[in-house]
Amino acid sequence: MRMLLIHSDYIEYEVKDKAIKNPEPISEEEKKGRMDEVLVAFISVEKVDEKNPDEVVEKAINEIIEVAKQVKAENLFVYPFAHLSSELAKPSVAQEVLRRIYEGLKERGYNVGKAPFGYYKAFRISCKGHPLAELSRTIVPEEAKVE
Numbered sequence: 190m191r192m193l194l195i196h197s198d199y200i201e202y203e204v205k206d207k208a209i210k211n212p213e214p215i216s217e218e219e220k221k222g223r224m225d226e227v228l229v230a231f232i233s234v235e236k237v238d239e240k241n242p243d244e245v246v247e248k249a250i251n252e253i254i255e256v257a258k259q260v261k262a263e264n265l266f267v268y269p270f271a272h273l274s275s276e277l278a279k280p281s282v283a284q285e286v287l288r289r290i291y292e293g294l295k296e297r298g299y300n301v302g303k304a305p306f307g308y309y310k311a312f313r314i315s316c317k318g319h320p321l322a323e324l325s326r327t328i329v330p331e332e333a334k335v336e
């Protein structure tokens with residue numbers, strides 16, 4: 190899994206079109222969204238994550254929370270983003286992994302937003318620009334680590 194973490198004044202998105210055959214069903218109000226004072230996690234779920242989705246979900250949640258504490262962000266935003274890797278997991282696995290990350294962050298008491306899965310989206314983001322405002326993380330299951 191590849192994550193790009195951007196501490197932002199705001200993130201806003203607008204759904205434009207379906208990008209896969211069966212995108213996540215969304216309501217009218219979910220076609221646009223905005224969150225202010227937020228740590229945005231752009232996430233590409235990778236093929237290697239299919240070896241142990243449980244583990245990568247847990248690791249991703251912990252990584253995001255660690256950065257949220259460092260930058261003192263209370264709002265989090267999970268953004269499915271298929272552009273951080275050339276070895277993407279199939280959509281069904283990716284959607285479930287992202288859903289579990291979203292739910293796990295909420296369970297840990299954070300205010301969490303998300304962008305819909307499976308669409309082309311326009312988005313605007315305002316990065317805060319401080320030294321920890323732009324971070325990336327790579328997460329792989331233990332068994333995928335080569336000696």
Ligand SMILES: C[C@@H](O)[C@H](N)C(=O)N[C@H]1[C@@H](O)[C@H](n2cnc3c(N)ncnc32)O[C@@H]1CO
Nearest residue numbers: 208233234269270271277278283307309310
């Ligand atoms: C396209 C761009 O504007 C938009 N931002 C976009 O990326 N849309 C992606 C994700 O929402 C989702 N998606 C599919 N596979 C994956 C994956 N392995 N990991 C994450 N998301 C995925 O399906 C869409 C098409 O790949």
